[in-house]
Amino acid sequence: MNISRSEIKRYLGMSQVKQEDVEPLIEECLEVITAACSPRYLVRDFALEWENGFPVIDGELVVSSHLAKNLQGCTSVVFFVATLGAEVDRRIRRAQAVSMARAAVLQACAAAVTEAFCDEINQTIRDDAKKEGLICHPRYSPGFGDLTLDYQKTVFRKLNPERIGVTLNDSLLMSPSKSVTALIGRKPMQEGTSE
Amino acid sequence: MNTIRERIGNEWVFFDGGTGSILQKMGLKGGELPERWNLTHPAEIKQLYRGYLEAGVNVFNANTFGANRLHYPDEVEEIITAGIELAKQARLEAGREDACIALDIGPSGKLLEPLGDLSFADAVELFAEEVRAGVKAGADVILIETMSDSYEAKAAVLAAKENSDLPVFITMTFDAEGKLLTGGTVESIVPMLEGLRVDALGMNCSLGPREMIPIIRRFTQCASLPIIVNPNAGLPETRHGQTIYPVDSDEFAEIMSEIADLGVQGLGGCCGTTPDHIRKLISAVSKKPFKPNSRKHRTVISSYSNAVEFGPKPVIIGERINPTGKKTFQAALRNNDIDYIIAQGFQQEDAGAHVLDVNVGLPDIDEPTMLETVVQKLQGVTALPLQLDSSNAKALEQAMRVYNGKPMINSVNGKPETMAAVFPLVAKYGGVVVGLCLDETIPSTAQERIEVAKKILATAESYGIDRSDIVIDGLAMTVSADSSSGAVTLETIRRCTQELQVHTILGVSNISFGLPQRNLVNAHFLAMAMQSGLSCAIMNPNNDQMMAGYRAANVLLGYDPQCTAFVDAYAGTAEAAGTAANKTSITDAAGDLSLAHCIERGLAGPAGQAAQTLLTNGKDPLALINEEIIPALDTVGKGFEAKTIFLPQLLMSADAAKAAFAVIKEQLSGKEQQKKGTMILATVKGDIHDIGKNIVKVMLENYGYDVLDLGKDVDPQVIVDTAVKHNIKLVGLSALMTTTVVAMEETIKLLRKTKPDTRIVVGGAVLTPEYAERIGADAYAKDAMATVRYADQVFAEHND
Numbered sequence: 005m006n007i008s009r010s011e012i013k014r015y016l017g018m019s020q021v022k023q024e025d026v027e028p029l030i031e032e033c034l035e036v037i038t039a040a041c042s043p044r045y046l047v048r049d050f051a052l053e054w055e056n057g058f059p060v061i062d063g064e065l066v067v068s069s070h071l072a073k074n075l076q077g078c079t080s081v082v083f084f085v086a087t088l089g090a091e092v093d094r095r096i097r098r099a100q101a102v103s104m105a106r107a108a109v110l111q112a113c114a115a116a117v118t119e120a121f122c123d124e125i126n127q128t129i130r131d132d133a134k135k136e137g138l139i140c141h142p143r144y145s146p147g148f149g150d151l152t153l154d155y156q157k158t159v160f161r162k163l164n165p166e167r168i169g170v171t172l173n174d175s176l177l178m179s180p181s182k183s184v185t186a187l188i189g190r191k192p193m194q195e196g197t198s199e
Numbered sequence: 200m201n202t203i204r205e206r207i208g209n210e211w212v213f214f215d216g217g218t219g220s221i222l223q224k225m226g227l228k229g230g231e232l233p234e235r236w237n238l239t240h241p242a243e244i245k246q247l248y249r250g251y252l253e254a255g256v257n258v259f260n261a262n263t264f265g266a267n268r269l270h271y272p273d274e275v276e277e278i279i280t281a282g283i284e285l286a287k288q289a290r291l292e293a294g295r296e297d298a299c300i301a302l303d304i305g306p307s308g309k310l311l312e313p314l315g316d317l318s319f320a321d322a323v324e325l326f327a328e329e330v331r332a333g334v335k336a337g338a339d340v341i342l343i344e345t346m347s348d349s350y351e352a353k354a355a356v357l358a359a360k361e362n363s364d365l366p367v368f369i370t371m372t373f374d375a376e377g378k379l380l381t382g383g384t385v386e387s388i389v390p391m392l393e394g395l396r397v398d399a400l401g402m403n404c405s406l407g408p409r410e411m412i413p414i415i416r417r418f419t420q421c422a423s424l425p426i427i428v429n430p431n432a433g434l435p436e437t438r439h440g441q442t443i444y445p446v447d448s449d450e451f452a453e454i455m456s457e458i459a460d461l462g463v464q465g466l467g468g469c470c471g472t473t474p475d476h477i478r479k480l481i482s483a484v485s486k487k488p489f490k491p492n493s494r495k496h497r498t499v500i501s502s503y504s505n506a507v508e509f510g511p512k513p514v515i516i517g518e519r520i521n522p523t524g525k526k527t528f529q530a531a532l533r534n535n536d537i538d539y540i541i542a543q544g545f546q547q548e549d550a551g552a553h554v555l556d557v558n559v560g561l562p563d564i565d566e567p568t569m570l571e572t573v574v575q576k577l578q579g580v581t582a583l584p585l586q587l588d589s590s591n592a593k594a595l596e597q598a599m600r601v602y603n604g605k606p607m608i609n610s611v612n613g614k615p616e617t618m619a620a621v622f623p624l625v626a627k628y629g630g631v632v633v634g635l636c637l638d639e640t641i642p643s644t645a646q647e648r649i650e651v652a653k654k655i656l657a658t659a660e661s662y663g664i665d666r667s668d669i670v671i672d673g674l675a676m677t678v679s680a681d682s683s684s685g686a687v688t689l690e691t692i693r694r695c696t697q698e699l700q701v702h703t704i705l706g707v708s709n710i711s712f713g714l715p716q717r718n719l720v721n722a723h724f725l726a727m728a729m730q731s732g733l734s735c736a737i738m739n740p741n742n743d744q745m746m747a748g749y750r751a752a753n754v755l756l757g758y759d760p761q762c763t764a765f766v767d768a769y770a771g772t773a774e775a776a777g778t779a780a781n782k783t784s785i786t787d788a789a790g791d792l793s794l795a796h797c798i799e800r801g802l803a804g805p806a807g808q809a810a811q812t813l814l815t816n817g818k819d820p821l822a823l824i825n826e827e828i829i830p831a832l833d834t835v836g837k838g839f840e841a842k843t844i845f846l847p848q849l850l851m852s853a854d855a856a857k858a859a860f861a862v863i864k865e866q867l868s869g870k871e872q873q874k875k876g877t878m879i880l881a882t883v884k885g886d887i888h889d890i891g892k893n894i895v896k897v898m899l900e901n902y903g904y905d906v907l908d909l910g911k912d913v914d915p916q917v918i919v920d921t922a923v924k925h926n927i928k929l930v931g932l933s934a935l936m937t938t939t940v941v942a943m944e945e946t947i948k949l950l951r952k953t954k955p956d957t958r959i960v961v962g963g964a965v966l967t968p969e970y971a972e973r974i975g976a977d978a979y980a981k982d983a984m985a986t987v988r989y990a991d992q993v994f995a996e997h998n999d
Binding site: 016017019023025026030044062089090091093094096097098100101102104106108109111153162167168169173174175176177179180 | 229230306308309310313314315316347348378380381382405437538541542545579580581800801803842845846847848850851853854884885886887888890893894897935936937938939942
């Protein structure tokens, strides 16, 4: 996985200027997170139809104009859920008892690793789509725009992410905390179109 | 006809196969809850059961896997009753009255605290509701399956045991490396489940039979109970949007026949397997000679992920989590400063402890609650198994109940009343128990101590506790008071090991009370005890000299192959450096810096040392705070506000200041420091992200505030009650998501109604000044420094 150091710094609210006192801590924490994480993911694709300009995914209407815009022109949609696993949360919790600096940097590293992992999954999905003559739209997650977090319930019903140890609480937050759900629209490749 | 409890260890027992895949073929839609079909599609459910009954299974699952209150808030009993009633009918219709109906219990679908938001007690109650319904409806056996978290598995087993007399079988789900989703292994989960006295255990789902073989071998190595193996029909593949399980019934039966030869006792299938798979499996295996599992007599304790096995190399049990004779520790207990206690655990782990002893007994605190709290906190952050150390049986029980693994228990002795109090707990929850070789008196000879040990072993046996779950303490007594006591203890250890073949333990440092150079005596005594066969030492792993004795003895006794551990610890250290073992960390390379400089540069170790040096040189603690620490923190805080330094540096400085404060606190020990005020911090109901709140907390504390940290997922009423009780002037609330800002608003409303003079400051990822105003907060703080500034403002007004 290609982990972006500048992404980590961005999460920490830092400028991109080299900070000698922090760089070693970032590297050390990145190692901890890399060792602690056990990345897992689930993917499933669903038929996509349209009704009054809104997407109908696997027979269920989703009233979200932002998602409709994201999925415009698509004929199917891939759902994925990805997680770094429970041990990462444990490491971050553990650090909080000793050093908040370390905890904050671990947290930022874990976020960057999650992002890199999602990019990797996204690439696999794009490659698979390409083989079937499909191109992918950018990924979109519940909570973006007018697609409320409530949609997490639907995602969970369809994918059963409990199988990879990801659960949803009553406030629609996922555990382990370094978990992501996303939708990726796909449409047939045409001459002259690009992603 | 023998009962299923007798049959499972004495003959082949065959289980059924997949449910979901078959119901989907009958028309169950993706996302539809299958258990509802017990009410809506009785004919199909009976047909499912009949398929397996006719294939010849001995145990078949009622369709109750997910029938818990999270999926069916008001219908648990109805759905389970229907599922079992249909099973009874199917059994009668198939002429298979010999077959057993299993109440099938799957995972709740939620992660338990602290990973998720389901409390252990609520998890037990969730499963208990299923068990009560299943028992009432007439299930013959309880099969807990597809568990991928040790803690949830424990909750389900306790619920089953506490609400029924039925046999309890449990199968866990592992990945290809043999790990549970929450990090456990075969070796860590088996001791816990056997300690909980299930009737059979094993694995199901996730993998096909071939992938399970290496994991099954690990089961047969460490488990004593009958082993059940229910694989999927291979690893699922997706073809044209359909999930396909590639292993057909012939191949399945062939591999399962190999698996039967590995020494398992129960066989069946899981996802993708059909009555056809099971029929062929039964015909391939039933004629094979049956071999029961063997008792392993291993002494093992475990955490959620680690197993620690005793012998021959001694186990180090860190003794520092104990208030005896430690003023700062006692103060931490009284002030509920759990982080201080946790930090004692980390230090010992870093120093090489394998197990942590946990003793939080003080006359004036609620020990049961405190032990339970500390155990839950510790097991959330360390993978070391714990030794629960208390003379209070209630405290032990509460801690054993919530412990995520198989604990060590300290202790019983030869007095009947201590054994009567503790052994029933061990028989219920599992554990390895320390038995002290004393009763009404402390025997002065090895022979008398051996007699007490025998009595303890015999009494344990009468509770069904194997001697492998007893560790005898040979009693290290002060050698300066009686010069024979060292030899008596060593002789006791030797005879326990050789004659009683039981593991042994010593609180090593007791031997040297009253002597100078105690470490010298302790280290030698430890080495001698190791030669006599000592299995574990309760000691201070932070003590370099004792650790040196331990490592050297391991080398000399052949417990350190190629001397690897010894070389790792000492290679490159100077021969003369007696108390070396300086751990280098990136924050420790400071040299001679002033305290203020250490704090500004965020060097925690040196900051603590600098504070210590200043105090030793007679500097007044309060002057140290006001002249060194506060100005340094201020410089850093201003730099942060001016964006010349950033969050990590701000926090590194905060950590350094904290280290200095800790040293000063030790010095003041007991005397109150001047505080600016007391405020509440909490992450609101429903929100489980608390790192932001904890950052704010550490900053506030450094700036002289007392923080009542109510934690995360805090009920509004708890916040209001605490504010009223302590007459709190300022409450800080944190929320991460739009969904939890709702709970923030609710908390603010309730506070306004009940305690209108309290100010409220809010923060969190989705909040803005406008949003904060809209939900009725007094202020929005964009970061930790802003919270400190706002607190300064509020308390300045208040104190004027």
